[in-house]
Amino acid sequence: MRVLVVEDYAPVREAVAQGLREAGFAVDSASDGKDGLWYATKNQYDVIVLDVMLPGMSGMEILQQLRQEKTEARVLLLTAKDAVQDRVAGLNAGADDYLIKPFALEELLARVQVLFRRRYDQVSSVIEVGDLKIDTVTQTVRRADTAIELTKREYSLLIFLAVRTGQVVSRSDIWENVYEFESDAHSNVIDVYIRYLRQKLERPDWPRLIHTRRGFGYVLESHERASE
Amino acid sequence: MNTTLRTRLVLSISAAIGITLAATQYGMYVMMRRQLYTEFDQHLGAKARALAVLVEQQGDRIEIEFQRHPMQEYARAIRPEYYQVWHEDGSVLSRSRRLKGDLTRLDGDRVIPLVAEFELPDKRPGRAAGIRFRPNLDGELPVTPNTPVRGADGRMPESGVDDDDADTLDLDTIDYAARPYVTLVIARDTQDLDASLANLAWLLIGSGLFATAIIVALLAWLVKTNLRPLQALTHQIAKVNEQTLNQRFALTNAPGELQPVVARLNVLMNCLETAFLREKTFTADVAHELRTPLAGIRSTLEVGLSRQRDSASYRTSMERCLRISEETETIISTLLSLSRIEAGQTTLEQDVVDVASTLRHTWSRFEVRAAGIGVNVEWRCELPILVETDPGKLGVVLSNLLDNATSYVDPNGQILIQSQFRNGQLQITVENSGCELSPQQVDHVFDRFWRADTSRSATGSHSGLGLALTRRIVQFLGGTIEAAAVNGRFVITLKLQATRIDLSQEDEESEPHTAPESHTERGVILGIADSDRISS
Numbered sequence: 139m140r141v142l143v144v145e146d147y148a149p150v151r152e153a154v155a156q157g158l159r160e161a162g163f164a165v166d167s168a169s170d171g172k173d174g175l176w177y178a179t180k181n182q183y184d185v186i187v188l189d190v191m192l193p194g195m196s197g198m199e200i201l202q203q204l205r206q207e208k209t210e211a212r213v214l215l216l217t218a219k220d221a222v223q224d225r226v227a228g229l230n231a232g233a234d235d236y237l238i239k240p241f242a243l244e245e246l247l248a249r250v251q252v253l254f255r256r257r258y259d260q261v262s263s264v265i266e267v268g269d270l271k272i273d274t275v276t277q278t279v280r281r282a283d284t285a286i287e288l289t290k291r292e293y294s295l296l297i298f299l300a301v302r303t304g305q306v307v308s309r310s311d312i313w314e315n316v317y318e319f320e321s322d323a324h325s326n327v328i329d330v331y332i333r334y335l336r337q338k339l340e341r342p343d344w345p346r347l348i349h350t351r352r353g354f355g356y357v358l359e360s361h362e363r364a365s366e
Numbered sequence: 367m368n369t370t371l372r373t374r375l376v377l378s379i380s381a382a383i384g385i386t387l388a389a390t391q392y393g394m395y396v397m398m399r400r401q402l403y404t405e406f407d408q409h410l411g412a413k414a415r416a417l418a419v420l421v422e423q424q425g426d427r428i429e430i431e432f433q434r435h436p437m438q439e440y441a442r443a444i445r446p447e448y449y450q451v452w453h454e455d456g457s458v459l460s461r462s463r464r465l466k467g468d469l470t471r472l473d474g475d476r477v478i479p480l481v482a483e484f485e486l487p488d489k490r491p492g493r494a495a496g497i498r499f500r501p502n503l504d505g506e507l508p509v510t511p512n513t514p515v516r517g518a519d520g521r522m523p524e525s526g527v528d529d530d531d532a533d534t535l536d537l538d539t540i541d542y543a544a545r546p547y548v549t550l551v552i553a554r555d556t557q558d559l560d561a562s563l564a565n566l567a568w569l570l571i572g573s574g575l576f577a578t579a580i581i582v583a584l585l586a587w588l589v590k591t592n593l594r595p596l597q598a599l600t601h602q603i604a605k606v607n608e609q610t611l612n613q614r615f616a617l618t619n620a621p622g623e624l625q626p627v628v629a630r631l632n633v634l635m636n637c638l639e640t641a642f643l644r645e646k647t648f649t650a651d652v653a654h655e656l657r658t659p660l661a662g663i664r665s666t667l668e669v670g671l672s673r674q675r676d677s678a679s680y681r682t683s684m685e686r687c688l689r690i691s692e693e694t695e696t697i698i699s700t701l702l703s704l705s706r707i708e709a710g711q712t713t714l715e716q717d718v719v720d721v722a723s724t725l726r727h728t729w730s731r732f733e734v735r736a737a738g739i740g741v742n743v744e745w746r747c748e749l750p751i752l753v754e755t756d757p758g759k760l761g762v763v764l765s766n767l768l769d770n771a772t773s774y775v776d777p778n779g780q781i782l783i784q785s786q787f788r789n790g791q792l793q794i795t796v797e798n799s800g801c802e803l804s805p806q807q808v809d810h811v812f813d814r815f816w817r818a819d820t821s822r823s824a825t826g827s828h829s830g831l832g833l834a835l836t837r838r839i840v841q842f843l844g845g846t847i848e849a850a851a852v853n854g855r856f857v858i859t860l861k862l863q864a865t866r867i868d869l870s871q872e873d874e875e876s877e878p879h880t881a882p883e884s885h886t887e888r889g890v891i892l893g894i895a896d897s898d899r900i901s902s
Contacts, residue, residue: 218657
């Protein structure tokens with residue numbers, strides 16, 4: 139759940155980043171167009187919150203560049219211009235959604251959530267893997283009707299695995315996508331978090347959910363594999 | 367009078383043509399009339415000469431042959447002609463049978479009979495021709511001069527022979543002195559002539575009226591046809607409204623006079639379109655300018671309130687919101703000043719201003735900021751310049767110029783502040799180094815909300831309104847302000863028509879023509895301000 143916020147106006151940038159972080163996203167932020175494009179191309183973000191009027195390079199230019207490079211990130215445009223042609227221009231340039239300033243933070247969070255789900259082709263806000271249910275709106279996790287308390291990091295890691303159910307993800311994938319750019323995570327930190335997550339999600343009488351593929355990484359799946 | 371151009375043209379041209387036509391026709395009538403009368407008079411004169419031949423001297427007696435056998439025209443009852451013959455001594459020798467009363471005696475000579483207008487005894491208008499001559503002797507060859515008569519105007523024909531004795535050239539034996547003179551006058555009515563002239567007059571009037579009618583009709587059509595481009599233009603203008611300001615006028619076959627009109631109209635339309643677009647952009651810009659800080663306040667508050675936090679983070683949020691609202695307040699008050707001055711709701715207050723000390727005083731607000739980035743400030747201010755102007759507004763202008771220079775000067779760069787008084791003008795120049803603007807960008811620095819970057823500047827405090835307001839104020843004060851980018855230096859020059867108050871009673875015109883280079887002259891200081899060269 140990595141989000142990039144590109145916004146030059148510090149109060150908005152910082153508030154949005156904090157709000158997203160507190161909602162469980164790993165957030166990077168950039169204050170001008172060139173930095174923004176650099177972040178967006180160097181890292182894999184699920185959602186990019188992009189201001190239209192930016193110094194250095196406009197949001198629209200960044201958007202066009204990203205779409206040319208077939209970036210998979212969903213883009214939410216932030217704009218102070220509410221004219222229809224401005225909104226249409228944004229959507230035509232490849233934006234997935236837009237918000238007009240001033241906006242309610244709650245709405246921004248909800249829209250980022252929607253874009254995040256759409257990024258992984260999920261229609262529902264609840265992700266189900268076997269008897270595991272993750273409600274991405276309330277950020278609650280239940281397994282076999284038992285509520286499971288997770289920390290922010292654990293939750294992010296679980297979501298990262300859950301939206302890639304059945305896919306093997308490497309430690310470096312996790313490192314790049316769950317942690318903020320500036321944080322210095324190491325791959326053994328990831329092993330530690332996986333262990334914590336397993337301890338909370340798995341009980342001896344429940345089937346395993348997080349499987350280790352030696353030499354490759356981890357996969358979240360509801361059924362056992364013979365190779366395990 | 368609310369008449370159309372078409373009506374005016376048709377009426378005035380018709381009147382002019384009508385008057386010319388009437389004058390020409392009247393002239394024609396007068397000439398024809400004179401010609402006809404001349405012919406009539408010649409005819410009458412010839413007839414008088416012919417009758418004169420028939421008056422003969424037979425011994426002592428004067429024989430008038432046509433008395434016994436009068437010619438038909440003298441005998442007839444209807445419109446008779448008359449003659450009368452007088453003897454030299456005044457006795458009437460003969461008169462035509464129909465003549466009751468006397469004709470006027472006209473003593474013309476034989477060559478040029480005297481002709482005069484004459485009302486006939488029976489009240490008919492007529493003319494009479496008279497000859498005074500010596501009758502021929504019986505058997506004498508008559509002299510028949512074939513010469514014109516004196517005209518109705520009494521003018522002598524050029525070829526006329528003025529010789530009384532011409533008829534007796536080869537008859538020296540005749541004793542002329544023995545013969546008495548006889549005067550013959552014949553009169554004839556001019557009814558036929560007058561009727562012809564009346565006909566002619568009516569013909570001319572009729573043809574004149576007819577021609578005038580045709581001309582008016584033709585003119586109406588021609589004027590209408592030729593004014594068609596004007597009508598087309600009117601039609602096009604009528605279709606212009608707020609939504610169609612992008613349209614331009616075009617006339618096919620536009621006459622020469624209309625082409626500049628169309629061109630000027632199109633220029634005007636350009637201006638209008640630009641102005642409307644600017645207003646539209648301005649509204650959008652205002653919305654943007656106010657929305658952005660609002661978004662900042664809202665997001666900050668929402669994040670702050672989204673969960674229970676410690677008092678330090680609430681404090682941070684509140685401080686941030688306070689700062690944003692202060693910035694917004696500045697934007698709003700600048701916008702208000704701008705719109706007040708544009709709406710003409712500002713009054714001019716005159717007072718004596720010491721330019722150099724005002725500059726110093728204004729600079730004190732930016733001194734610390736400039737020193738913080740190591741800016742070197744150079745002053746070149748003529749001393750003293752006391753002018754009469756609006757101190758408050760000049761203060762705002764100077765503050766904006768210095769603020770702008772301080773904000774955009776490069777670290778460790780230079781700011782140059784100059785003031786001088788030349789040719790009745792106060793000139794203030796503020797320069798800063800570190801300018802990266804292109805000439806095209808410089809053209810926009812006075813536009814509202816214009817910034818070199820499409821977004822807010824990094825400092826957040828520059829709304830792009832300061833220079834726009836500055837220019838409006840300078841215009842209000844009756845001055846000009848120009849910006850230029852020269853070799854990486856941003857130069858703003860302010861020129862203000864001002865009355866200089868000279869305390870020493872010296873005429874500023876006689877002051878040495880101080881070139882900017884010669885700073886050693888009186889009243890010019892060149893120096894480095896105290897705050898300069900502070901290394902940071």
